[in-house]
Amino acid sequence: MKIAIGSDHAGYAYKQAIIRHLREAGHEVEDFGTHSEAAVDYPRFIRPVAEAVAAGKFERGIVLGGSGNGEAIAANRVRGVRCGLCWNVESARLTRLHNDANVLSLGERMMDLDTALQIVEVFLTTAFEGGRHLARIQQLDE
Known part of the structure; x- marks a missing residue:
């Protein structure tokens, strides 16, 4: 699977470990940064991940931060x-x-x-159920 990944400084250590784990499992991973634990503004690294997934260049994306809240908000701003x-x-x-x-x-x-x-593995291996949930996804996309 092609996976885009990015983090701020507070998610950097786990990002590096996740990249190693994913590559060892045979996934193709592109790291959108950051590339150290020096303080950065997370939107600079999260938005490009989200845009790449939305454009279909990657099947999935993973974003990390201290809590993950700001990163989720930033990613969800991308249609x-x-x-x-x-x-x-x-x-x-x-x-x-x-x-x-x-x-x-x-x-x-x-x-x-x-x-x-473990969360990453479940995220990558669980299929969308469809059914009644599909209509809800379509409503989000309208």
């Missing part, structure tokens, strides 16, 4: 993006199953790395 802020495996499963989320937002300060990696 065609459905970014789910996830904090556990079940929230990741449901954001794919019911919302057909194409971008995942994670907060590095909100969970341990093992949980973050």
Whole structure:
């Protein structure tokens, strides 16, 4: 799978670990930055991820920050993006199953790395259920 990923400084460490994990699993990953733990403004790195996913250049996107809240908000400003802020495996499963989320937002300060990696796996492997949920997605896109 082609995956776009970006973070601010507060999500940098997990971003690096997630990139390694994804590449080891055979995914194609493009890192949109940031490239250090030096303080940055997250929209500069999150919006390009969201735009790339919305344009169809990547199948999924992952964005990270301290809480993941600002990153989810920034990604969801891009038409065609459905970014789910996830904090556990079940929230990741449901954001794919019911919302057909194409971008995942994670907060590095909100969970341990093992949980973050489990969330990523569930996000990437759970299919959209469709059915009654499809009409809701279509309403969001109108």
